[in-house]
Structure formats: structure tokens, C-alpha cells
Amino acid sequence: xxxxxxxxxxxxxxxxxxxxxxxxxxxxxxxxxxxxxxxxxxxxxxxxxxxxxxxxxxxxxxxxxxxxxxxxxxxxxxxxxxxxxxxxxxxxxxxxxxxxxxxxxxxxxxxxxxxxxxxxxxxxxxxxxxxxxxxxxxxxxxxxxxxxxxxxxxxxxxxxxxxxxxxxxxxxxxxxxxxxxxxxxxxxxxxxxxxxxxxxxxxxxxxxxxxxxxxxxxxxxxxxxxxxxxxxxxxxxx
Amino acid sequence: xxxxxxxxxxxxxxxxxxxxxxxxxxxxxxxxxxxxxxxxxxxxxxxxxxxxxxxxxxxxxxxxxxxxxxxxxxxxxxxxxxxxxxxxxxxxxxxxxxxxxxxxxxxxxxxxxxxxxxxxxxxxxxxxxxxxxxxxxxxxxxxxxxxxxxxxxxxxxxxxxxxxxxxxxxxxxxxxxxxxxxxxxxxxxxxxxxxxxxxxxxxxxxxxxxxxxxxxxxxxxxxxxxxxxxxxxxxxxxxxxxxxxxxxxxxxxxxxxxxxxxxxxxxxxxxxxxxxxxxxxxxxxxxxxxxxxxxxxxxxxxxxxxxxxxx
Numbered sequence: 381x382x383x384x385x386x387x388x389x390x391x392x393x394x395x396x397x398x399x400x401x402x403x404x405x406x407x408x409x410x411x412x413x414x415x416x417x418x419x420x421x422x423x424x425x426x427x428x429x430x431x432x433x434x435x436x437x438x439x440x441x442x443x444x445x446x447x448x449x450x451x452x453x454x455x456x457x458x459x460x461x462x463x464x465x466x467x468x469x470x471x472x473x474x475x476x477x478x479x480x481x482x483x484x485x486x487x488x489x490x491x492x493x494x495x496x497x498x499x500x501x502x503x504x505x506x507x508x509x510x511x512x513x514x515x516x517x518x519x520x521x522x523x524x525x526x527x528x529x530x531x532x533x534x535x536x537x538x539x540x541x542x543x544x545x546x547x548x549x550x551x552x553x554x555x556x557x558x559x560x561x562x563x564x565x566x567x568x569x570x571x572x573x574x575x576x577x578x579x580x581x582x583x584x585x586x587x588x589x590x591x592x593x594x595x596x597x598x599x600x601x602x603x604x605x606x607x608x609x610x611x612x613x614x615x616x617x618x
Numbered sequence: 619x620x621x622x623x624x625x626x627x628x629x630x631x632x633x634x635x636x637x638x639x640x641x642x643x644x645x646x647x648x649x650x651x652x653x654x655x656x657x658x659x660x661x662x663x664x665x666x667x668x669x670x671x672x673x674x675x676x677x678x679x680x681x682x683x684x685x686x687x688x689x690x691x692x693x694x695x696x697x698x699x700x701x702x703x704x705x706x707x708x709x710x711x712x713x714x715x716x717x718x719x720x721x722x723x724x725x726x727x728x729x730x731x732x733x734x735x736x737x738x739x740x741x742x743x744x745x746x747x748x749x750x751x752x753x754x755x756x757x758x759x760x761x762x763x764x765x766x767x768x769x770x771x772x773x774x775x776x777x778x779x780x781x782x783x784x785x786x787x788x789x790x791x792x793x794x795x796x797x798x799x800x801x802x803x804x805x806x807x808x809x810x811x812x813x814x815x816x817x818x819x820x821x822x823x824x825x826x827x828x829x830x831x832x833x834x835x836x837x838x839x840x841x842x843x844x845x846x847x848x849x850x851x852x853x854x855x856x857x858x859x860x861x862x863x864x865x866x867x868x869x870x871x872x873x874x875x876x877x878x879x880x881x882x883x884x885x886x887x888x889x890x891x892x893x894x895x896x897x898x899x900x901x902x903x904x905x906x907x908x909x910x911x912x913x914x915x916x917x918x919x920x921x922x923x924x925x926x927x928x929x
Contacts, residue, residue, distance in 0.1 A: 432907055454910035455919075464911050470904040473839075473868075474926030483922070484913050529912060 382443075383408040383564050384429070384533055389440035390587075391424060398424045400587035401440070406533065411555055411565040413578035413595055415602050420584045422568045423467060426537045429566070430464045431457050444533070461532030465539065469522040471510045477521055478505040481528050493524040496557045498550060519546060523554050527561070534558055535566045540574050552577050572599035622648060622655040625695050628726045628754075638691050646691040649674040651701055662686060663717070673704035673734075680745070682712040689750075690717055694733070695724035699760075702732040713742040713772070721751040728789065729760035737767040739777075741803075746776040753783040759815055761789035768796050771803040773829065780808040784928045788817035788846070795822070801829030801858075808837045810928045813846035813875070824853040827861035827890065838867040841924045842875035851880040856890030865894035870901055870924055 384406040391399040398421040406412045416422050427435040429442060431454045442449050449457055472480065481490035491501035497520040507513065509521060519539060526534050539546050539554070546554075551567075555577055558565050567578055575581045581598035583591040591601045619627070625648060626636045638644050639656060645663050648656040652673055659665045662684030667676035674694075680686060696703050711717060725731050741747050755761045771777050777797060788811060797805050807823045819842070825834040836852040854863035869877040881894035901923050909919035 430907075430911055433903060453916075454907055455913060455915050458911050458913040462911075463913075466904070466908065470902070470908050472905060472923065472926050474929035475922065483909070525912065 381408050382406070383410075383445060384566075385441075385443040386425075386429070387441040387443065389425070389428060389442070390438045391421070391428060391435070392438045393424075398587055399428070399437075402584070402588050404582055404589055404592070406564050406566060408532075409559065409562050409564055410580060411559065411567060411578045413567045413569060413575040413581040413598075414584055415569060415572065415575050415581055415598060416584035417570055421587050422570075422584060423537055425584070426464060426535045426566070426568055429535060430454055430462060462535070463526050463529050463531040463533070464535040465519075465522045465526055465537060467537045467541065468515070469518050471513070471518065473508070473510050475509050476505070477507050477509055480509045480521065481525050483525075484529065488528055490524075490528065493528045494521075496527055497521070497524045497554060499524070516546065520550075527554070527557055530561050531563050533564045533566065535568070537568045538570070540569050540571050548573055572603050575599040575602075620655075621650045621653055621697075624697050625650045625655065625693065625724065628695060628697060628724050629693060629722055631726070634693075634722055641688075644688045644691060645686070646693065647676060648693040649695075649703070649705070651696050651698070651703055660686065660688075662715070663690065670704070670706070672702055673706070675706040677708045677710075679710045680712060680715040680717045682715060682742075684712075684715045686715075686717040689720045692719060692721040693724070694721065694735075695726075696731045696733065697727065698731075699727050699729040700731060702734075704734045705736070707735070707737040709737065709739045709747070711741045711745040711747050711775075714744040715742065716746040718748040719750070721749070723751065723753045723763075725761050726754065726756040727758070728756050729758050731761045733761065733763045735765040735767070737765075739767060739769040741769065741771045741775040741777055743772040744774045745772065747778070749777075749779040751779075751781045753781075755783070755786050755789050757786055759787035759789045759817060761787075762792075763789065764792045764794070766794045769798070771797065771799045771805060773801040774803065775800065776804045778806045780810070782810045782928075784810055784812040787815060788813045788819055790818045791820065793821045793823070796824045796826075797834070798826045798828050799832040799834060801832065803829055803832045805832075805834040806837070807835070808839075810839045811841075811848070812924070812928055813840070813842040813848060815844045815846065817842070817846040819846070819848040819850075821849070822851040822853070824855075825863060826855045826857065827863050827892075828857050829861070830858045831860035832858060833861070834863045836865045838869075838879075839927045840868070840877065841870040841872075841928060842877055843872040844875060845873070846875045847877070848875075849878040849880070851882065852894065853882040853884070854892045854894075856883075856885040856887060856892045858887055859889035861887065861890035861892075863890075863892040865892070865896075867894075867896040868927060869898040870927065871898060872900065872920075
């Protein structure tokens with residue numbers, strides 16, 4: 381059964397068309413990898429699904445669990461079970477890791493979720509979610525906080541990019557944990573080796589899905605650079 | 619109810635622990651208005667306090683080499699709606715001594731109250747002083763508080779001071795702290811204030827890094843809402859080789875509130891270095907969105923962020 385359905389989403393940023401009739405379905409408990417080069421609109425799509433400020437579809441519909449959610453604010457979408465880990469998680473002064481993981485539920489055991497992302501609770505629970513954490517530590521804590529929410533849909537925006545990227549094994553572990561909870565995952569990446577851990581994959585180019593299905597086949601398609609306009613690094617369409 | 623009981627009741631209501639007054643291992647000094655209502659010392663700590671025409675005057679000395687184990691509690695308050703309280707403190711930490719002073723300043727019913735603190739602090743060589751001051755001014759905003767201190771830190775001395783006023787109204791606050799740091803001395807000044815309604819906050823903190831390799835940080839965290847106003851001035855002078863200073867000011871502004879930050883750095887020695895950063899604005903959008911993606915309402919998200927920076 382479709383948990384998330386994106387129906388012909390179009391999004392303009394100024395004069396630029398970032399998404400052009402983008403359609404995709406994510407089933408309940410499905411890990412769906414979205415593959416694409418830089419500038420294809422992957423993060424934009426994530427912001428549209430989450431409902432971030434300034435990201436309203438120009439046209440098209442976002443349907444979650446059978447309900448159109450275009451008009452809902454971020455926290456209202458979060459209440460439905462949608463959450464997101466930004467590519468570079470923001471820092472918070474004066475908020476401890478313990479408090480951050482229990483923002484929504486003071487009764488849960490935060491240590492359990494730190495262990496799931498490979499961090500020792502005794503070393504981290506008392507630390508602040510501020511700039512004293514390395515980029516990698518911050519990303520792990522963000523993923524732990526998402527796991528603690530037990531979301532119905534977790535959007536992970538390129539956890540495998542940047543100098544503080546998580547290893548493939550780290551990401552496999554986190555994805556497995558989401559699956560155990562029955563969460564669906566939209567895993568945004570531009571690394572083909574990550575794609576194969578998904579149940580399904582789609583390649584985005586020119587603001588729309590150009591290939592979708594078996595992750596290995598989509599990764600192969602992406603690797604072959606059959607999309608002639610892209611140079612494999614940056615999408616030339618947008 | 620005695621003056622002491624009334625003050626302790628207010629102290630308890632403001633989150634304090636009344637049991638500290640009964641503990642024989644904890645030194646304290648309690649003043650209500652112009653009255654000295656309770657005092658206790660411990661070995662190595664000399665307290666000479668007396669009532670004056672408008673408040674209290676106290677001379678506090680930590681003897682050479684003595685490390686006071688438990689924090690020394692200072693409790694000052696005015697329980698009436700109107701009144702003036704002037705506190706004069708002369709604090710001396712002799713060489714290689716250390717103490718932590720916790721000051722509780724309570725004015726729960728203030729409608730027209732003035733509280734003036736005038737402190738002179740002398741920290742000897744190798745001595746360490748921690749000073750934590752928490753204020754509660756009630757809900758009426760009818761108070762004018764003027765804390766002033768002049769601190770001198772000797773060679774290898776350390777001074778850590780923090781001022782917190784984050785519950786209830788502020789009224790008018792005018793902080794004026796000045797520190798002169800000697801060779802290898804370390805200074806940390808932190809102020810956290812949350813202003814509402816028509817509260818007026820003025821914070822001026824100055825550190826002069828006079829000694830070789832002396833170090834300092836001035837950190838200010840202010841949140842203001844409604845029609846409140848804040849002006850934060852952080853001044854650091856680097857006058858000696860190896861001196862390192864930093865001024866860090868963050869102010870969050872809501873509604874019609876107005877904030878101003880004035881970082882002043884003045885370096886007279888080419889081997890000294892002083893840096894500053896100041897950020898004033900509304901709550902960070904990315905922080906808001908992240909917390910909302912965790913299910914918090916916008917109001918709750920702002921609350922969590924503001925409480926965090928004031929913690």
C-alpha cells in the first residue's frame with residue numbers, strides 16, 4: 381500500500397524549474413533510494429515532502445497515507461509520522477544529547493538509540509548538541525533522534541556525503557534499524573554502492589524520475605551515464 | 619513569620635534549597651532589605667558583615683591556601699513592594715585559595731525596588747574564584763538592579779562569573795563588570811538574561827588582559843520579547859604578549875523587541891590577539907525546522923531554542 385505518493389510535482393525557484401512533473405510512490409515499510417547527480421533536485425524534493433519554508437509545490441500533489449498534505453506545516457506533517465535528517469544537521473546551544481533524543485517523549489531510553497548509531501551513551505548523553513561535536517558525531521545523533529521518533533517515513537538527505545560522511549556499513553545499520561521499526565525510508569544519495577541496500581530505487585534527472593525499479597539495475601543505469609546531458613557530476617538541466 | 623523565614627520561603631519558591639542554611643558545613647550570608655538575618659562561616663573563611671543605613675556591607679576573606687569545600691551561599695532580597703537595598707562587598711581570595719560563591723537575589727514582589735551591588739574583588743596569585751549569581755525579580759517589572767564589580771586577578775589566578783536572570787520579569791538591569799587579569803590569569807564572564815514586556819537590559823563587561831599569556835572569554839546570551847530592549851557591550855583589551863581574548867554575544871529578538879550588541883576589542887601589544895562574534899536576530903530558521911520535523915509546534919520549538927541558549 382502506498383504510504384507516500386508524489387503526483388506530478390513541479391517546483392520553480394525563481395525562473396528555474398527544479399522539479400518537472402515528478403512522480404513517485406513509496407510503499408509502507410519500503411526503503412526507497414533516490415539517486416541523482418548534484419543539482420538534480422533531490423534535496424528540494426526532500427524539503428517539499430517535509431514542508432520546509434519556501435518549498436511549496438508550484439503544482440502537483442503530495443499524498444501521505446491517502447491524504448493530501450500540501451497545506452500542512454512541518455510539525456503537522458511530523459505528527460503524521462514524517463521526519464527528516466538534513467544533509468548538514470544544525471547545532472543547538474544548551475541542549476544535551478539526552479534532551480535532544482527525548483524532545484518528544486521523556487520516558488524513552490535515549491541510550492538505546494545511541495547504541496544503534498554506534499555511539500557510547502556514557503560518552504555522549506551529557507554532551508551538548510553544539511559545535512563541540514564533530515560533523516560525523518552530529519549526523520549520528522541526528523539519525524538516533526530520528527530512530528527515537530519511530531517515524532512512518534524518514535527522509536535521509538545524503539547521509540553519505542561530505543567530509544564527515546558515514547560509512548556504507550553505518551548507513552546499512554541505520555536503515556536496518558528503521559526497517560525493524562517498520563518505517564519507510566527515502567534515502568537520498570548520489571553514491572551507487574549505497575543504493576543496493578534499498579528495496580527500490582529511482583534516478584532523478586531533469587526534475588523527474590528517469591529510471592525506477594530494482595536498485596541494482598537503477599545503480600547500473602546511473603553508473604552507465606546513459607543520461608547524455610549529465611556529465612555524471614552535475615545535472616545540466618537545471 | 620520572621621524576616622528570615624519569609625526570605626527563605628521566597629527563596630524556596632524561586633527554586634532554592636532552604637536546607638543549605640541548616641548545614642553546618644556550608645557558609646552563608648542572608649540579608650533581607652537592610653537587615654542581616656543570618657550568617658555562618660566555615661574554617662578558612664572570614665566574614666565581617668554589618669548593616670548600613672541603606673543595606674549591608676561585608677568583607678569576605680578566604681585565607682591563604684584554603685580551598686573552601688562547599689559553595690558559599692549569599693542570599694539578598696527585598697520582600698516588600700518598595701524599597702532600596704545597597705550591598706557593598708569586598709572579597710579577597712588570598713594566594714592559592716579557592717571558593718565558589720553562589721548568590722541568590724530575590725525580589726518577588728518588586729513594584730518599586732532598587733538593588734545596588736557594589737563589589738570589589740581581589741584574587742591573589744594562584745587563587746580561584748567562581749561566582750554564580752541568579753536573580754528572581756517577580757512578575758511586576760518594578761525593579762532597578764545595578765550590579766557593579768571591579769575584579770583584579772593576580773598571577774595564575776582564575777575567575778569564573780556567571781549571571782542568570784531567566785525567570786520572571788527583569789525590570790531595569792544595568793550590569794557593569796570590569797576585570798583586570800594578571801600574568802597567566804584566566805577570566806570567564808557569562809551573562810544570561812530573558813527580557814519581556816518593557817524590560818530594559820544593559821550589560822557592560824570589560825576585561826583588560828594586562829598580564830602575559832592571560833586569557834578571557836566574555837559570553838552573553840540574551841533573549842528579548844514584546845517591547846523589551848537590550849544593549850550588550852563586551853570589551854576586551856589585549857595589552858600583553860600571549861594574551862588571548864574572545865567576546866561572544868548572541869541575542870534572540872522576538873515581537874517588537876530591540877537589541878544592540880557592541881563588541882569592542884582593543885589590542886596594544888602585537889603578540890596579543892582578541893576576537894569577537896556577535897549574532898542578533900530571530901530564532902534560526904534551520905533550528906526551528908529541525909525541531910518541528912521532530913514534532914514540536916513552532917511555539918515549543920522557539921521555547922526549546924531560547925531555553926537552550928540561556929542555559
